[in-house]
């Protein structure tokens with residue numbers, strides 16, 4: 001019997017009507033297979049914009065990887081409309097709402113397969129909707145990308161400090177390239193992350209492929225913030241200007257970007273000891289003290305039970321806090337970071 005073909009040798013199943021080699025600005029779609037009741041050959045069209053002129057690096061800019069994170073989507077919708085191709089040297093590929101079905105319902109997870117797009121990378125040609133989409137990003141878009149930025153916020157359930165972020169990686173040169181992207185952005189903080197489990201994330205895949213990759217987290221709380229949106233719009237343009245892809249002057253922030261990271265993973269994170277409603281006392285970006293009350297968890301199954309007090313186990317800047325009150329046991333309630341210097345991480 002013959003063997004089935006190896007999926008890695010076949011092209012991704014997602015197709016696009018955009019020609020990435022063509023000069024000028026194109027508004028098109030990525031067509032992801034999605035059979036439905038009245039069309040076995042149905043597709044979902046996810047908007048993609050390609051802007052190319054002259055010669056220079058390629059930037060891949062994405063937002064809406066989580067459907068309940070809005071500021072990045074609006075920043076990229078504005079950028080796609082406003083950029084004049086004549087002011088570009090290089091190529092900008094913009095996908096404002098990458099997981100479009102999740103964006104349509106305003107949820108973190110894709111409603112078609114119940115998956116988190118940022119947890120299915122590098123994707124699977126033979127997989128579900130989000131897996132096919134991730135496979136296209138990994139095998140069609142990242143190989144033509146010089147710099148990758150995937151924009152996030154804290155979504156419905158978290159509030160974060162205003163920060164750009166990249167991963168701690170083994171190669172110091174690659175780590176420096178990522179941090180330099182963050183410094184060019186000019187956010188109040190750049191976080192160097194050693195995550196609990198980031199095996200299947202978009203940024204990890206870019207790291208593995210050697211593509212300088214930056215993400216960001218700007219607030220959250222289910223809203224588009226005036227300040228967070230302004231910071232994202234300025235930061236994305238700053239990076240494009242820094243690399244000469246967009247003309248114009250970089251807008252330098254009044255305060256230089258602080259480098260932060262988790263100093264001690266055993267004390268930086270606090271976890272919910274049980275489920276319930278968490279009343280968080282702080283917001284992302286607050287500076288907190290060891291022993292200070294982080295909040296209280298109320299048990300809605302037992303009105304006789306006093307709320308459980310949760311305290312911070314170390315002092316520092318609150319990088320993220322679980323502000324959406326509903327929590328399950330073992331959920332991360334807060335992450336506290338500290339300032340780090342370049343020598344500490346070997347760059």
Ligand SMILES: [Zn+2]
Pocket residue numbers: 065066069152153155
């Ligand atoms: Zn996100």
